[in-house]
Amino acid sequence: MKPLVQFGTMQMLVERLLDGFVSAKEMLESGNTGIGTGxxxxxxxxxxxxxxxxxxVQGHVNRVADDFPIAFGDVHQADFKPFKHFENITLEDLSKEILKEVGTKNYFFAVKMTGEFAAVETRAAAKSEKPYPGxxxxxxxxxxxxxxxVKGTMVGYFTPHVYEGVGVAGFHQHFLSDELDFGGHxxxxxxxxxxxxxxxxSGLTINLPMDNEDYKNADLTDLSTLNDVIHAAESAD
Amino acid sequence: MKPLVQFGTMQMLVERLLDGFVSAKEMLESGNTGIGTGxxxxxxxxxxxxxxxxxxVQGHVNRVADDFPIAFGDVHQADFKPFKHFENITLEDLSKEILKEVGTKNYFFAVKMTGEFAAVETRAAAKSEKPYPGxxxxxxxxxxxxxxxVKGTMVGYFTPHVYEGVGVAGFHQHFLSDELDFGGHxxxxxxxxxxxxxxxxSGLTINLPMDNEDYKNADLTDLSTLNDVIHAAESAD
Structure with a gap:
């Protein structure tokens, strides 16, 4: 069994450490399925x-170049097992069904949904330049x-609570339409x-930016407000 | 560059999830240097x-069998670089020198000290049986x-703050005397x-107990007191 492979941490995004430190090609060497941000x-x-x-940020879908720089991402090698066919269910209710099937909130797992979606709401941000904002x-x-x-695919991960700040605790999913004309967080x-x-x-592998001076020099010891900021920014519930 | 490979989490120890779920032999497949508890x-x-x-708990040093069950451990493949020779310095002051050399608290790194120690204080616990106490x-x-x-070797790891609860934030070191007659946390x-x-x-790989019903069934979503408990139990400072 393989782990979820993560590049960077959510704390880095909160602390404005938004440099791309891994390329799309490098990230795909750790798996063929994933989510992230540039x-x-x-x-x-x-x-x-x-x-x-x-x-x-325009909502356009672009195939990214091999050298596209990534600030945060999760990737794994797909080996999905069929769970069930669902009709007319909200993502919120489906998330509960999935947790019932997995039987625990204590493992990392990947979710993939393919088919017809009655409604999908997404978001995408605009690229910020240095000095990066919060x-x-x-x-x-x-x-x-x-x-x-819309026909398409939703892919994402479940992360146990204790990794909040390292990753995004709970479900975190991105969408892409079959027509490549819609998607996002x-x-x-x-x-x-x-x-x-x-x-x-099987767990989680974290890869940190090893040659990044901003990361090296940042004070990342104050965790007091971290989880509140992440939850406000990332929660899909 | 390789990650620190961790089996289990500190949260599991706090939550009385103390089953051995990996053998000494299996753990050593991920590296030749490490620390842990049975x-x-x-x-x-x-x-x-x-x-x-x-x-x-008697202070005796035992070479463990291949199938010795481990509840928590950190291991990595040794590829140490010489830092410096030190004389007459406390571990506390040396820790500051090490952090100055590494230049950041944001990376995982391993520390190995070999030579003569003027004084070493350690501890070791007695094996608990199920139902495990806190x-x-x-x-x-x-x-x-x-x-x-005492002549011997001290080995351990530095873990960045955001991984508190997953691991032990800060330094965490174990000792073994050359004569194999003294050691511990x-x-x-x-x-x-x-x-x-x-x-x-390069980062951290966490391996979770994938076939453990107690782990699967535990409620690990309340993090409110976790870090205080860990800090009280594990801090060497």
Whole structure:
């Protein structure tokens, strides 16, 4: 069994450490499926079958170059097991069904949903430049998108609570339409007719930016407000 | 560059999830150097050159069997770089020198000290049986040992703050005497004449107990007191 492979931490995003320190090609060497964001929170990324796509702040879907710089991402090698076909269910209710099936909130696992979605709401931020702003300021640049009756794929991960600050505790999912004309960080969805697959992961591998002076010099010892900021910025519930 | 490979989490120890879920042999497949504790907090482990030793509650040093069950441990493949020779310095002051050399608290790194120690204070707990008690009750079973003018090796890891609860934030070191007659979890030390080596690590890999019903069924979502408990139980400062 393989772990979830993560590049960077959520704490880094909160602390304005938004340099791209790993390329799309390097990240895909750790797996063919994943999610992430570019340097300066440059849109929302989704990796499917070894190909990385970006949903930019205009809502456009772009296939990213091998050298596209990534500030934060999660990736794994897909080996999904079919869970169940679902019709007419909200993402919130489906998340409960998934947790019932997995039987615990204490493992990392991947989720993949393919089929027809009645409604999907997403968001994507605009790329920030140095000196990078905080996630609060970045949130003001982001745009919200929604689409009804769209065919596509939702991919993401469940992270246990104790890793909050390291990653995003709970579910964290991105969407891409089959037509490559819609996607982003998922804020909410209603599923019309979707096959759900799950993949249990053995744990987590974190890769840190080893040659980044800003990361090295940052004071990352104050955790007092970290989880509140992440939860406000990332929660899809 | 390789990551620190960790089996289990500190949260599991706090939440009385003390089953051994990985064997000494399996753990040594991820590296030849490390620290840990047995099932039920069965003594303090130190791995050097691919060999695992246990300091038990009597203070005896035992070479552990391949199938010895481990509840928590950190291991990595040694590739240390010489840092400096130190004479007559406390572990506390040396820790500051090491952090100055590494230049950041934001990376995982390994520390190895070999030579003569003027004084070393350690502790080791007694193995608990199911239903396992909390770390507070276990702390009451532990014994404190000290030794003056002892030759040996101290090995351990530095973990950045945001991983508190996942691991032990800050320094966490174990000791083994050359004569194999003294060791344990380091509470404090004064170094007489010691070579210090360091090894920067690329990040962290966590391996969770995938077939453990107690782990699966535990409620690990309340983090409110976790860090205080860990700090009280593990801090060597």
């Amino acid at each position: 340097a300066g929170v440059d849109g929302e990324l989704i990796m499917l079958d070894g190909v990385a796509y970006q949903v930019d 996630l609060g300021a970045i949130a003001k640049t982001q745009r919200i998108f929604d689409r009804n009756d 998922v804020l909410g969805a209603t599923l019309k007719s979707v096959d759900v697959e799950l993949q249990l992961l | 099932a039920g907090v069965d003594g303090e482990l130190i791995m050097l050159d691919g060999v695992a030793y246990q300091v038990d 770390l507070g009750a276990i702390a009451k079973t532990q014994r404190i040992f000290d030794r003056n003018d 380091v509470l404090g030390a004064t170094l007489k004449s010691v070579d210090v080596e360091l090894q920067l690590l």
